[in-house]
Amino acid sequence: MKDILNRLAEIVGEEHVSNQPEEIFYYARDPGLMPPHNPDYVVLPRTSGQVQKIVLLAKEEKIPLVPMGAGMALTGLIIPLKGGIVIDMKRMNRILEVNEKARYAIVEGGTSQGALKAYLEKHYPRLRHSIPDAPATATIAANVVIHGQGRLTQQYGFNSDMVSGLEVVLPSGKICKIGSSSLSSAWFSKGAPLPDLSGLFLGWFGTTGIITKVALKLYPRKRFRDVDVFVTDSEELVPEMVYELTHTEMAEDINVFSQPLPMIFKDNHHITIFITGDTDEELEFKRKMIWGALDPYIKSKDGGFMGVPPTMKPTFLDMPQRSVSRFADVKKGGGFEYSGPIILVEKYPQCTGKIRELASKYDLAYSAMARIIGRGHCMMFGFAFTFNRSDPGMMERTRKALSEVSEFVLEMGGVFWKPTVDEQKMALNKMDPNTLSILRMIKENLDPYGIMNPGNWEVA
Amino acid sequence: MKYEEIVHRCFRCGYCKFTGDYSTFNCPSYRKFGFDTYSPGGRMWLIRAWLAGEIENTTRLQHILFSCATCASCVEHCVFTFSDDLVNAFVAAREEMVNGGIIPPRVRDYLKSIHINGNPYRAPGEERDKWAERMSVLPYDGQEYLFYVGCVGSYDERAQKIARSVTDLLLNAGVSFGILGKREICDGNEVRALGERGLFQSLAEQNIALFRELGIQRIITLDPHAFNAFKNDYPELGGHYQVFHYSQVLAPLLRGEAMPFRELRARVTYHDPCYLGRHNGEYTAPRIILRSIPGLDLVEMEQSRENAFCCGGGGGNFFTDILGGGEESPARVRIRQALDTGAEILAVSCPQCAKMLDDALKAENAAEKMKVLDVSEIASLALPQSQDSCSNGLSP
Numbered sequence: 001m002k003d004i005l006n007r008l009a010e011i012v013g014e015e016h017v018s019n020q021p022e023e024i025f026y027y028a029r030d031p032g033l034m035p036p037h038n039p040d041y042v043v044l045p046r047t048s049g050q051v052q053k054i055v056l057l058a059k060e061e062k063i064p065l066v067p068m069g070a071g072m073a074l075t076g077l078i079i080p081l082k083g084g085i086v087i088d089m090k091r092m093n094r095i096l097e098v099n100e101k102a103r104y105a106i107v108e109g110g111t112s113q114g115a116l117k118a119y120l121e122k123h124y125p126r127l128r129h130s131i132p133d134a135p136a137t138a139t140i141a142a143n144v145v146i147h148g149q150g151r152l153t154q155q156y157g158f159n160s161d162m163v164s165g166l167e168v169v170l171p172s173g174k175i176c177k178i179g180s181s182s183l184s185s186a187w188f189s190k191g192a193p194l195p196d197l198s199g200l201f202l203g204w205f206g207t208t209g210i211i212t213k214v215a216l217k218l219y220p221r222k223r224f225r226d227v228d229v230f231v232t233d234s235e236e237l238v239p240e241m242v243y244e245l246t247h248t249e250m251a252e253d254i255n256v257f258s259q260p261l262p263m264i265f266k267d268n269h270h271i272t273i274f275i276t277g278d279t280d281e282e283l284e285f286k287r288k289m290i291w292g293a294l295d296p297y298i299k300s301k302d303g304g305f306m307g308v309p310p311t312m313k314p315t316f317l318d319m320p321q322r323s324v325s326r327f328a329d330v331k332k333g334g335g336f337e338y339s340g341p342i343i344l345v346e347k348y349p350q351c352t353g354k355i356r357e358l359a360s361k362y363d364l365a366y367s368a369m370a371r372i373i374g375r376g377h378c379m380m381f382g383f384a385f386t387f388n389r390s391d392p393g394m395m396e397r398t399r400k401a402l403s404e405v406s407e408f409v410l411e412m413g414g415v416f417w418k419p420t421v422d423e424q425k426m427a428l429n430k431m432d433p434n435t436l437s438i439l440r441m442i443k444e445n446l447d448p449y450g451i452m453n454p455g456n457w458e459v460a
Numbered sequence: 461m462k463y464e465e466i467v468h469r470c471f472r473c474g475y476c477k478f479t480g481d482y483s484t485f486n487c488p489s490y491r492k493f494g495f496d497t498y499s500p501g502g503r504m505w506l507i508r509a510w511l512a513g514e515i516e517n518t519t520r521l522q523h524i525l526f527s528c529a530t531c532a533s534c535v536e537h538c539v540f541t542f543s544d545d546l547v548n549a550f551v552a553a554r555e556e557m558v559n560g561g562i563i564p565p566r567v568r569d570y571l572k573s574i575h576i577n578g579n580p581y582r583a584p585g586e587e588r589d590k591w592a593e594r595m596s597v598l599p600y601d602g603q604e605y606l607f608y609v610g611c612v613g614s615y616d617e618r619a620q621k622i623a624r625s626v627t628d629l630l631l632n633a634g635v636s637f638g639i640l641g642k643r644e645i646c647d648g649n650e651v652r653a654l655g656e657r658g659l660f661q662s663l664a665e666q667n668i669a670l671f672r673e674l675g676i677q678r679i680i681t682l683d684p685h686a687f688n689a690f691k692n693d694y695p696e697l698g699g700h701y702q703v704f705h706y707s708q709v710l711a712p713l714l715r716g717e718a719m720p721f722r723e724l725r726a727r728v729t730y731h732d733p734c735y736l737g738r739h740n741g742e743y744t745a746p747r748i749i750l751r752s753i754p755g756l757d758l759v760e761m762e763q764s765r766e767n768a769f770c771c772g773g774g775g776g777n778f779f780t781d782i783l784g785g786g787e788e789s790p791a792r793v794r795i796r797q798a799l800d801t802g803a804e805i806l807a808v809s810c811p812q813c814a815k816m817l818d819d820a821l822k823a824e825n826a827a828e829k830m831k832v833l834d835v836s837e838i839a840s841l842a843l844p845q846s847q848d849s850c851s852n853g854l855s856p
Contacts, residue, residue, distance in 0.1 A: 114482025
């Protein structure tokens with residue numbers, strides 16, 4: 001074991017590798033509810049070359065490897081289920097290139113969402129990326145690996161759809177470029193017009209390779225940004241309201257949230273519509289279109305626009321929304337976890353009904369938040385429960401509630417987002433056998449020794 | 461442990477690590493060591509695990525806890541309602557370690573030195589007023605202010621210069637003040653931050669008794685660390701004073717043009733000391749002094765005020781050096797940030813920052829490009845009679 005430690009130290013430097021109890025304890029867990037598993041080592045590489053050497057060492061010694069960003073998926077995806085080496089990627093945080101005219105950025109695999117946001121605001125104020133509401137420490141690479149969503153998801157799809165190139169260290173130790181970068185210095189496409197190999201890595205949670213560089217599409221950043229909130233107590237009408245809104249193609253982002261507190265929010269559904277514009281006229285035009293789309297519901301007394309107080313606006317317009325993290329302390333307990341299935345928007349009423357039912361059944365505080373993906377093609381519906389980390393009973397009740405969500409999701413025709421290991425098994429069990437065989441073939445060929453984040457996406 | 465009730469409430473979301481705009485990591489120990497265990501969230505989770513018996517008090521855990529510079533950047537940027545008590549929780553955990561008697565040797569040595577010698581330099585108390593030799597500063601005897609110099613200003617050669625320049629300025633401005641000289645003892649700010657609550661209380665009680673005996677009501681401090689102790693920690697022990705950092709006394713006088721400066725052509729950037737800035741909200745007074753000097757061009761570093769990056773000397777690290785050296789040491793990072801502004805002077809208003817950054821400047825081989833000077837030293841250089849007293853090598 002000491003030999004491995006020394007060899008890792010030769011690769012990354014003695015100060016950037018640890019097998020001390022403190023790092024073993026911390027990196028054995030994430031902030032969610034999944035049980036911990038100890039790694040044997042934690043390393044902090046600085047370059048793709050160092051990652052390559054770590055992979056070659058792991059391959060030689062058949063040691064599991066678990067790449068990690070900020071560990072904010074909450075579903076245990078960075079917990080080293082079979083021990084081994086956790087590769088904390090956050091020292092690889094350089095923004096390597098921004099191609100302003102082609103609107104893409106190339107970043108290292110540990111670059112945070114916050115750092116890219118700040119960099120663009122300072123150096124390229126007319127460009128932005130689709131920042132998620134995960135904490136600003138969440139990394140770009142980890143977010144696309146889990147098919148994350150962000151502020152531009154309603155317009156452009158999953159954040160992983162916005163990838164325009166990858167550099168990946170394969171389980172073999174080869175460093176591989178994916179997309180246009182495989183034959184050009186320009187990273188403008190992750191696939192088309194070539195065979196799109198990015199699908200071998202996106203959504204795989206590091207089980208097929210370690211992403212060391214990501215090219216991400218950037219989009220116009222308008223000068224002004226505002227938010228309107230449409231409130232309805234008719235949850236069955238939410239899907240068609242979303243349909244009308246997405247038809248306008250005027251919104252930057254559309255979220256729907258419902259929660260029991262404060263009391264005036266109870267049983268209401270808040271459709272949060274973000275708009276942007278370079279001029280007041282553009283903003284007003286978009287607002288007019290959006291108000292027009294929802295006007296019939298105002299006339300039928302099924303809803304109305306809420307006056308957003310100036311003190312509340314910054315909370316809505318915050319990117320990322322820090323208030324999302326604050327949900328963890330509603331019970332003064334530092335914990336929340338959510339299941340966020342990708343599901344049809346028409347299932348919104350069933351989803352909200354389910355979360356209320358589970359909150360009541362398990363005596364939990366909840367928040368439901370749906371983010372519309374694409375022009376209403378689907379949504380991420382977040383079944384979020386907050387828990388007190390010092391209350392094992394509450395944590396267990398939360399686990400049970402989330403377990404019921406998993407079953408419900410499959411019944412509703414949804415697909416798990418960033419699934420726990422248990423959910424992965426459920427998904428694989430339900431999956432078309434021919435699809436499953438493709439997954440197996442890819443996994444066996446890319447990772448024949450099964451060293452990459454083992455326990456995840458394990459096809460029997 | 462005090463503040464135990466908050467340690468489980470950390471979600472480890474990591475906002476505490478950042479600057480306000482997320483452009484970079486602002487926690488000195490996290491930035492230096494890179495493991496999440498060295499971040500504020502890491503400390504919260506490890507303290508909880510330690511209190512629950514899941515991990516033990518190891519050399520590594522001590523290193524993690526005592527490498528915190530108590531700079532309060534986490535307090536500034538944490539999104540939770542308990543953020544104000546983050547540093548308090550880390551100090552409380554140190555107290556637990558101190559009470560258990562298993563602490564890093566350097567911390568032990570520092571505390572013993574204070575206990576035995578009354579200062580961290582193991583120097584005789586008789587030498588405490590040596591910095592003031594050949595200066596016309598009087599012992600405190602009922603003047604309006606006590607000028608409290610502190611251990612660093614009294615004994616450290618670099619800091620002594622700063623003590624003298626502040627004295628010059630106060631005398632020039634006609635401020636009525638005196639010093640304690642040999643009777644001065646440690647204020648205890650770092651003793652408290654390193655977790656020796658009993659020793660801190662003893663020092664504070666001695667100071668309070670002395671101040672009472674001398675009738676001291678108003679205190680000017682050289683060092684933001686002493687300022688912090690007198691202002692925030694002494695009241696609960698019965699010591700209630702009007703406490704000022706020297707910049708807070710001088711800045712209003714400049715507004716009244718009591719101290720006209722001559723021109724000093726220099727591009728200057730200012731480093732906010734954590735115990736003056738984030739801990740006590742004073743960002744303006746030192747800048748007022750600098751801006752009042754004709755010809756001085758004050759430029760800001762990207763990380764300034766609430767987002768200033770700590771020099772790494774806080775929380776006792778100035779003495780224990782647990783944050784250590786190397787290219788990623790906070791002081792060297794801060795020097796590089798200052799160099800990025802193109803400034804030829806890095807201004808500070810804390811003797812500990814001055815020393816930390818001076819050393820880092822040499823390590824960065826940048827002494828030809830920039831100088832580290834205290835605000836008081838820059839102001840002294842701009843005094844009309846400064847040609848004779850300038851010893852810092854910067855010609856106005």
